[in-house]
Structures are given as structure tokens and as C-alpha cells.
Amino acid sequence: MSDSEPGGGSLYFNSTQMQSRYEDLVEEETKTKLVKSKLNPFKNDIDKPILSTKKSIAKPRAKPKSRKQPKKNVSLNAHVRQSFENNADKFSYFAGNQSKLDDFIKRITRAEDVEHLTHKSNTKLWTPSEWKYIVNSIRLKFPVLPRASKMTLKAINKRMMLQSMNEESQEDGGSMWSQACSHPSTEMSNEDIKSLYELNEEQMNGSSFIEEEHEEVSPFVMSLNVDEKLKSDSTISDSESEPEIISEHRIKKLSSPEIVEENLHKSLVQVSESIYDNNPHQPPLDPTMSFQSFSFARQDQVYEVIESDVESVKSPSKPIALSSPTKISKTTSPIESPFTTPTILTKQILNSRPTSISRRSPIKLINQSFESPIQQEIIISSDEESIHSTAKSSITTDSKDLFVESQDMPVSSMPIPKSQKRKTLTTTRLQISNALIVSDYEDSTVKLRKISENNRIIIDLDAEIPDSESSDDDFSIIEITREVKPEEGEPNTSGQDVSVVQVPSSPITTTEHSLTVATNIPSEISSLKATELSKKFKAWGLKPVQGKSKMLEILTNITHFIDPINLTNLDTQQTFQQSVFIKLTQLIRSDQLWYDRILSYEPIRIDELKQWLATQSYILEPDLLQMYCDNHSVTTTN
Amino acid sequence: MSLHTTPQFYCVYLLQSIPKPRTFYVGSTPDMKRRLRQHNGDLKAGGAFRTKRKGSRPWKVVTIVYNFPSRISALQFEHSLQHPQFTRRISHDDRVSKSQSTSLHQRLANIKLLITSPGFVRMDLKVKIFDDEVYLAWRTDKYDVKFDREVELGKFDELDINECDDDFDAMKQKALDEDISCCICKANIDVFKDVPEITSRHEFAEFLGRFPLVSLCYNTNSTFHLTCMARSQDQLIPTSVNCPCCSKSLTWSRIVKTSTKLRYYLLKDNVKGLTQPTQDACTQELLTQNTP
Numbered sequence: 016m017s018d019s020e021p022g023g024g025s026l027y028f029n030s031t032q033m034q035s036r037y038e039d040l041v042e043e044e045t046k047t048k049l050v051k052s053k054l055n056p057f058k059n060d061i062d063k064p065i066l067s068t069k070k071s072i073a074k075p076r077a078k079p080k081s082r083k084q085p086k087k088n089v090s091l092n093a094h095v096r097q098s099f100e101n102n103a104d105k106f107s108y109f110a111g112n113q114s115k116l117d118d119f120i121k122r123i124t125r126a127e128d129v130e131h132l133t134h135k136s137n138t139k140l141w142t143p144s145e146w147k148y149i150v151n152s153i154r155l156k157f158p159v160l161p162r163a164s165k166m167t168l169k170a171i172n173k174r175m176m177l178q179s180m181n182e183e184s185q186e187d188g189g190s191m192w193s194q195a196c197s198h199p200s201t202e203m204s205n206e207d208i209k210s211l212y213e214l215n216e217e218q219m220n221g222s223s224f225i226e227e228e229h230e231e232v233s234p235f236v237m238s239l240n241v242d243e244k245l246k247s248d249s250t251i252s253d254s255e256s257e258p259e260i261i262s263e264h265r266i267k268k269l270s271s272p273e274i275v276e277e278n279l280h281k282s283l284v285q286v287s288e289s290i291y292d293n294n295p296h297q298p299p300l301d302p303t304m305s306f307q308s309f310s311f312a313r314q315d316q317v318y319e320v321i322e323s324d325v326e327s328v329k330s331p332s333k334p335i336a337l338s339s340p341t342k343i344s345k346t347t348s349p350i351e352s353p354f355t356t357p358t359i360l361t362k363q364i365l366n367s368r369p370t371s372i373s374r375r376s377p378i379k380l381i382n383q384s385f386e387s388p389i390q391q392e393i394i395i396s397s398d399e400e401s402i403h404s405t406a407k408s409s410i411t412t413d414s415k416d417l418f419v420e421s422q423d424m425p426v427s428s429m430p431i432p433k434s435q436k437r438k439t440l441t442t443t444r445l446q447i448s449n450a451l452i453v454s455d456y457e458d459s460t461v462k463l464r465k466i467s468e469n470n471r472i473i474i475d476l477d478a479e480i481p482d483s484e485s486s487d488d489d490f491s492i493i494e495i496t497r498e499v500k501p502e503e504g505e506p507n508t509s510g511q512d513v514s515v516v517q518v519p520s521s522p523i524t525t526t527e528h529s530l531t532v533a534t535n536i537p538s539e540i541s542s543l544k545a546t547e548l549s550k551k552f553k554a555w556g557l558k559p560v561q562g563k564s565k566m567l568e569i570l571t572n573i574t575h576f577i578d579p580i581n582l583t584n585l586d587t588q589q590t591f592q593q594s595v596f597i598k599l600t601q602l603i604r605s606d607q608l609w610y611d612r613i614l615s616y617e618p619i620r621i622d623e624l625k626q627w628l629a630t631q632s633y634i635l636e637p638d639l640l641q642m643y644c645d646n647h648s649v650t651t652t653n
Numbered sequence: 654m655s656l657h658t659t660p661q662f663y664c665v666y667l668l669q670s671i672p673k674p675r676t677f678y679v680g681s682t683p684d685m686k687r688r689l690r691q692h693n694g695d696l697k698a699g700g701a702f703r704t705k706r707k708g709s710r711p712w713k714v715v716t717i718v719y720n721f722p723s724r725i726s727a728l729q730f731e732h733s734l735q736h737p738q739f740t741r742r743i744s745h746d747d748r749v750s751k752s753q754s755t756s757l758h759q760r761l762a763n764i765k766l767l768i769t770s771p772g773f774v775r776m777d778l779k780v781k782i783f784d785d786e787v788y789l790a791w792r793t794d795k796y797d798v799k800f801d802r803e804v805e806l807g808k809f810d811e812l813d814i815n816e817c818d819d820d821f822d823a824m825k826q827k828a829l830d831e832d833i834s835c836c837i838c839k840a841n842i843d844v845f846k847d848v849p850e851i852t853s854r855h856e857f858a859e860f861l862g863r864f865p866l867v868s869l870c871y872n873t874n875s876t877f878h879l880t881c882m883a884r885s886q887d888q889l890i891p892t893s894v895n896c897p898c899c900s901k902s903l904t905w906s907r908i909v910k911t912s913t914k915l916r917y918y919l920l921k922d923n924v925k926g927l928t929q930p931t932q933d934a935c936t937q938e939l940l941t942q943n944t945p
Contacts, residue, residue, distance in 0.1 A: 608861060610880045650722075
């Protein structure tokens with residue numbers, strides 16, 4: 016702060032706050048001085064000990080108010096006037112007791128002389144004992160006091176107790192800090208106890224015991240409130256996870272409980288997010304389990320293991336999952352994370368029901384029995400490929416009903432980074448008892464894919480454990496993926512289709528563009544996977560977007576913009592940029608306004624530029640435009 | 654509504670503390686002298702927080718980069734110079750400063766890098782140095798940054814920010830006196846076009862589309878549309894153009910300055926509430942004098 020001019024008063028402070036406080040203080044002091052001076056003429060020079068008063072009439076004093084009149088709502092001035100009027104003589108009050116006056120004045124002067132900051136005992140006008148006497152006399156004299164005065168008296172008492180406490184306990188006496196950090200007195204006076212008895216229900220429930228009377232806020236009472244933290248809605252499954260086992264849980268949202276769901280899960284092709292269904296309507300026993308394969312697990316090994324496991328299993332009817340933790344919990348964490356965290360899920364076997372499924376009549380899905388929960392706990396040791404299972408109880412029902420879950424792919428204990436970050440998708444994998452020939456079906460909302468043809472490691476163990484070779488014949492696994500918004504957890508009917516390609520939230524537009532995709536962009540590019548597309552984007556210096564279709568959209572626009580250049584030919588950033596920028600320059604030169612703007616170095620708003628381009632029916636992304644401006648010394652602004 | 658004009662003077666400066674020669678400060682201003690006084694505490698109002706420390710005062714100006722075509726570009730340059738570690742203007746390969754602490758040599762290298770970066774290269778920025786040591790450091794080129802332009806060594810006291818307005822005067826004169834036409838496209842330039850009621854920025858933009866910028870060759874006083882002149886060049890914004898009449902090479906920034914000034918001059922009476930984003934240094938001086 017630069018020098019400010021001296022304010023009022025002899026002292027000058029740099030900070031305005033301090034200055035104002037100082038001025039206030041000075042004012043106060045002058046006021047008190049005035050009062051003192053008025054009283055001084057009455058002073059006698061004789062010093063005498065004072066008898067404490069019995070009557071507690073409010074005296075005019077400089078000290079801030081600490082007591083109210085026993086009579087209601089009578090101001091200090093009014094009372095003084097009253098008392099003196101009656102007597103008709105100011106002096107008569109004091110006349111009988113000159114010493115009163117002397118003492119009073121003496122106290123005042125004493126009080127003034129001492130520093131304000133220290134709370135030593137000689138700053139008090141009355142000693143505590145005198146106060147107590149006064150207070151008691153009030154109580155005696157006026158047995159029925161209004162609430163306000165009661166509070167005040169109580170406050171006074173507390174204050175005194177506090178001070179006395181503080182003086183005893185601390186060397187510093189009643190410094191502000193010690194007072195502040197000392198505990199409030201929790202002793203209950205007689206009055207308190209009395210009033211406690213008189214509390215009615217309302218008061219009890221509504222307030223804490225310390226402050227029963229709320230009318231006047233006592234400055235010495237503290238109340239603490241603790242806000243309960245809002246409990247999070249999502250309940251994370253209580254998985255007794257052992258650190259070795261990893262499994263990913265994915266619940267399908269199928270409305271019909273008959274449908275057996277089986278989640279196959281392969282880490283490599285993990286498409287969907289771990290969005291879990293918290294649908295209360297879902298049958299509580301959801302057989303969902305999934306695993307992640309050990310990264311080092313190979314097909315052969317798995318098969319071997321299975322067989323070995325198979326042998327070790329006692330009851331053939333037990334569904335044996337290779338290495339799956341079989342606990343299923345219904346509520347699983349809706350947390351999406353780039354790494355799949357280890358959890359163990361229990362599996363419970365669903366009740367068996369007739370297997371008619373609405374739309375897929377030829378499909379006979381394997382049911383699970385609801386009635387008999389089978390609990391299995393299979394522990395996988397992660398260190399090596401060998402998998403051993405310990406099965407606990409097992410109640411088996413029909414062999415048919417028993418469902419074999421999952422696959423059992425040995426699971427690695429390492430978190431496996433997901434390949435991509437995607438929007439919320441749900442993938443359901445159905446294991447169907449009969450081998451189906453299903454062709455890939457792709458819709459805007461759904462994608463259907465048969466997995467078993469793609470050489471995935473799928474091991475299904477039925478109640479009767481078949482040969483590994485034959486398992487493929489008997490089962491087919493179909494993967495259905497659809498996009499799910501995080502809020503909804505709607506169950507998916509079996510026939511509902513589900514899209515695999517990440518679909519942006521507006522499926523409508525993508526269908527439109529999907530048509531143009533095929534036409535403008537060379538097939539090589541459109542067939543690229545999303546990861547590779549984003550790599551390409553980065554190579555070109557563009558910002559990769561989520562969603563393959565979105566990226567394709569962008570590319571279409573660009574090709575539309577710079578046609579007839581073939582995108583595949585542009586490999587490096589420079590060539591790509593060149594072709595785009597040349598066209599942009601051409602466009603700008605054609606328009607008087609924009610050309611002028613740029614030539615005169617006017618700061619350009621990117622969104623304006625984008626809008627203008629849109630009117631010319633070119634859609635380009637802002638990051639591309641920003642790149643253009645940066646490369647051409649065009650200032651950009653908002 | 655603000656109409657973009659090239660500011661009369663806007664610079665980005667590098668201050669060095671006299672008592673602590675390893676302490677620097679980067680800022681920007683349209684009025685260098687006043688700003689220095691503010692930093693040094695001579696003026697009541699203003700002065701940055703960082704330069705307030707008693708131990709660092711007084712400050713001296715060692716370098717300025719000027720001839721910015723807009724206030725915003727100067728601010729962006731200043732920001733990039735203050736954060737050379739992660740500015741997008743300097744590519745990762747060229748980066749000299751990789752951490753917070755920057756020495757004088759690094760700062761000078763950053764200035765060079767920024768001026769030659771694609772984001773600022775077409776703006777024709779100029780550098781002036783006021784200190785011999787700094788000049789030596791610049792010439793030493795410790796970080797080996799290619800810099801082809803000239804750097805002036807001068808005295809700070811002699812810095813004159815009110816550059817001559819001859820160009821503009823000549824232009825104004827010509828526009829008022831004669832009927833001017835573009836010497837390239839031969840079209841007539843109507844400077845006293847009727848200005849319609851303009852209420853929104855969009856309308857204003859539309860109007861400006863029909864009110865092209867014109868400038869003149871400071872050699873022969875021949876006038877032309879900016880756009881016509883620029884079309885002859887390959888780059889989007891040319892650095893210099895050749896006058897078709899006298900084939901003299903004209904610096905683009907100078908031409909632009911005249912043209913924007915003229916446009917403002919012609920429109921300011923007709924469009925309500927027209928403002929320039931950067932006020933002149935002299936008007937700012939007036940403003941500061943008014944505040945007690």
C-alpha cells in the first residue's frame with residue numbers, strides 16, 4: 016500500500032482496519048472521560064472501605080451493561096430518572112453513603128488506568144463475591160424474574176465462574192485466548208436443575224440441555240452440530256476378495272429371469288464397462304462371474320488345468336468354474352476404472368425355469384436353479400497356472416439346471432489396463448446350449464457377435480463335464496453389447512440388441528453419418544479400430560475423440576472439405592495440415608470480411624470462424640481451426 | 654461495440670532489478686514510461702505485486718518487444734514469455750527453459766523463439782535493448798536460437814512511443830480530398846458510405862464486410878484495398894508487399910496500422926459508441942492523472 020494520509024487522531028496506522036478500530040477506541044475513551052468528569056465534582060477525598068450494597072439499583076456507570084433491570088423493559092436512563100425523581104434529589108441517594116460514591120468513582124478511575132487488554136482483577140468494578148451477593152440479593156428480592164433477566168443473571172454467574180476458573184488454572188489469568196480455549200462450564204446451577212425438571216417434551220427434543228432457553232442468546236454457551244455425511248448411494252459389494260483373484264463382474268440386464276446369463280469375459284476383448292446393475296427387480300441370484308485371463312495363460316494350459324480340476328472335483332454335478340470366484344453379489348460397484356480391480360463374486364445358482372425365451376426360440380439357454388444356491392468358493396492362486404478349487408457346499412439340482420459358469424480363465428492378479436476408455440456399455444454374453452450359427456449383426460444400437468468363432472478361449476463346463484473339444488460344439492457364445500447410460504440400470508431383454516461400436520449418446524445422427532462413412536472415407540480407414548483411429552488423429556495433430564463413429568464423422572467432414580484428396584495418402588502431420596490449410600486459406604481469401612479481419616491482425620473468435628464455415632457447409636473441429644490460426648500468426652480470443 | 658485498430662504502441666517488456674540483478678519481471682503495457690514509474694513506486698496507483706518488494710526496487714527496463722498489432726496478441730506473448738516451460742507456441746524440441754528458473758540468457762532465447770514462432774512470426778515484432786550487458790548476452794546467443802531480425806540498442810530515455818503519424822495524416826488527407834480508388838482492382842473506394850443503424854455485433858460484422866480496409870503506399874500515396882494487395886502473396890498474412898505503382902517494398906504492419914486507423918476515423922462519428930480496444934497512451938495518461 017502506498018502511503019496514505021494521516022487520518023484522525025494522533026496515531027497513524029497503515030491498515031485502514033486498524034485505523035478505524037483505533038479511532039473507535041479513542042472515541043470510547045473520550046466518552047468515558049466525559050462521564051468521569053461529570054462525576055468528579057461529587058468526589059470526596061476520604062477513602063473508606065465500602066459496604067456492599069443490598070439494593071441493586073442500576074447505577075450509572077461506564078462499564079458496558081452486564082445486568083438488566085428487574086423490571087421489564089425499563090431503560091437505564093428511565094430507571095435512574097425514576098429513582099432519582101422519587102428522591103427528588105440526586106444527592107440523597109448518595110448522601111446517605113458518601114462512601115458509595117467515592118468507592119464508585121475510585122473504581123472507575125482504577126478501571127480506566129489499567130490497560131484494556133489485560134484482564135486483571137483490579138479491572139473489575141465489583142469483586143466476584145460482591146457480584147454474587149448482588150445477584151443473590153436480586154434473586155431474593157425479586158423471586159419471580161422474567162426470563163430475560165434470569166438469563167442475564169445466569170450469564171453473569173457463568174462468567175464469574177469462568178473467570179475464577181481461568182484465574183486459578185492459568186498464569187495468564189483471564190486472557191482472551193485462555194478464555195476462548197477453555198471449556199465452557201458445564202456445571203449446573205440450581206436454577207438449571209430446576210428448569211431441567213420443568214422441561215417439557217418439546218424442549219427436550221428440540222434443544223440441547225445446555226441451552227434451554229433460546230430467547231436470549233447467551234454469549235457463553237457453545238453448541239456443536241455434527242452434520243451427518245450423506246451416505247453414498249452406491250453400495251459397493253462386499254467382496255471378500257483375496258488379493259490374488261481378479262474377476263470382473265458384469266451383470267446383464269435381462270428382465271426375464273429365466274434367461275440364463277453367463278458372462279464370458281475375456282480381457283482382450285473387453286468392450287464394455289463395468290457398469291453394474293442395481294436393479295432391485297432383478298433376481299437376487301445372478302450368476303455372473305467373469306474372469307480375466309491371466310495374461311500368460313494360453314489355451315492349452317487352460318485346458319489342461321480344467322481337466323485336472325475336473326478330476327479333483329468330487330461331485331460331478333457341481334458346477335465347477337475353473338478359476339472363478341463364485342460369489343456373486345448383486346450390487347457391484349458402478350465405478351468405472353481403467354483398471355479392473357480384483358473382486359470376488361459369489362455365484363449362486365438360479366432356480367431353474369422353463370427355458371422358453373421370448374424371441375429366441377431355438378435357443379436353449381442353460382438355466383440356473385434359483386432354489387438351491389450353490390456356494391462355491393474357488394480360490395485361485397495367481398502365482399502359477401495351476402488352479403485348484405475348493406468347493407464348499409453344493410446342493411445340486413438337475414444337472415441341466417446347473418449352470419456352469421464362466422469361464423474360467425485363469426485370472427491374473429495384475430490389473431490389466433483396459434484397452435480403451437469407452438462410454439458406458441454393457442456386454443452380455445450368452446452361452447447357449449446349442450450351437451448356433453449366428454451371423455454378426457450390427458445395428459445402430461446393437462451389435463451381435465458370435466464369439467466362439469473367433470478363437471476365444473472359452474471353456475464351458477456343464478454339469479457333466481464334457482471334453483474340451485466337444486464343448487465348442489455344444490455351446491456357442493454370443494456377445495451382445497449395448498450402450499447403457501450410467502443412471503439407468505434397465506434390464507435388457509434377451510432379444511434386445513445392443514451395439515458394440517461405441518455409440519455416442521445420440522444414436523440418430525450416427526445413423527445418418529454412417530451412411531456417408533461408407534461413401535467418402537476409404538474402406539481402410541473406416542475399418543480401422545478406434546484405437547488406431549485415434550493414433551492417426553494424433554499423428555495428424557488432431558485431438559482424438561471418443562467414439563469411433565465420431566472420429567469417422569470428423570474425417571468425413573475433412574474429406575468433404577478437402578476433397579478430392581484421399582486421406583490415406585496423408586501420413587504425416589505436415590502433409591495433412593498442408594492440404595487442409597491450403598483449402599482454408601482459399602476459403603478465407605474468398606470472403607471479404609474474414610480476409611480483412613485476418614489481414615488486419617484482428618483477434619479472431621474460433622467459434623465465429625466455425626460458424627461462418629458452417630454457413631459455407633463445412634464442418635471443422637475447433638482444434639483444427641486453432642491449429643490453423645496458430646500456424647498463421649492469427650490471434651485467437653474468446 | 655469495439656472496432657479493432659492497431660494500437661499506437663504496445664510492448665512487452667523485461668525489467669531487471671537494479672539491486673538484485675538476477676531478478677527479472679515480464680509485463681506488457683501501452684505506455685512504458687508510466688509503467689516503469691508505477692513499478693518503481695513513483696506513482697500512487699498501480700505497480701505489480703511482484704515488483705513491490707523493497708529489496709527489488711528500483712527496476713530498470715532492459716528489453717522491450719513492440720509493434721504488436723493487437724493488445725491481445727501482446728498479452729498472449731507476455732504470457733508465453735512468463736511461462737516458457739509449457740507454452741504451446743514453442744515446440745517441445747526447441748524448448749530452452751524446462752523449469753521454473755530462467756536465467757537472463759534463457760529469457761532472451763525465449764524472446765527469440767517466440768518472435769520466430771509461427772504464432773508470432775508474421776506480426777513483425779521488433780526488439781529494443783537498453784542495456785549493454787543484455788545486448789551482449791543477446792549477441793552471444795548462448796542457446797543458439799536463430800534470429801535474423803535486427804535488434805536495436807538504445808537508451809530508454811530516448812524511447813518515443815508516439816511514433817509519427819505521417820502515414821495516417823497523408824491517408825486522411827487523400828481520402829478527404831480526392832476520390833480514391835484501388836490501384837489494383839481499380840474499383841472506386843467510397844469512404845463516406847452511409848452507415849446503417851447498427852445494434853449488434855453481428856450486424857456490425859456484416860457492415861464491415863462491405864467496408865473494406867484500404868491503405869496507401871507511403872511512397873507514392875497510391876491507395877489500394879488491403880485484400881487486393883495481399884492476394885498477390887502466397888502466405889495468408891504477408892510480411893511485406895510491393896507497391897504495384899512504384900514497386901517499393903512496403904511493410905505490412907505499417908500499412909495495416911494506417912488502414913485500421915482510417916477505418917476508425919471514418920466510422921467513429923457515425924457508429925454509436927464505437928471504441929477502440931486499446932486506448933492511446935496519452936488518454937491513459939490523462940486518466941491516471943485524474944485519479945488522486
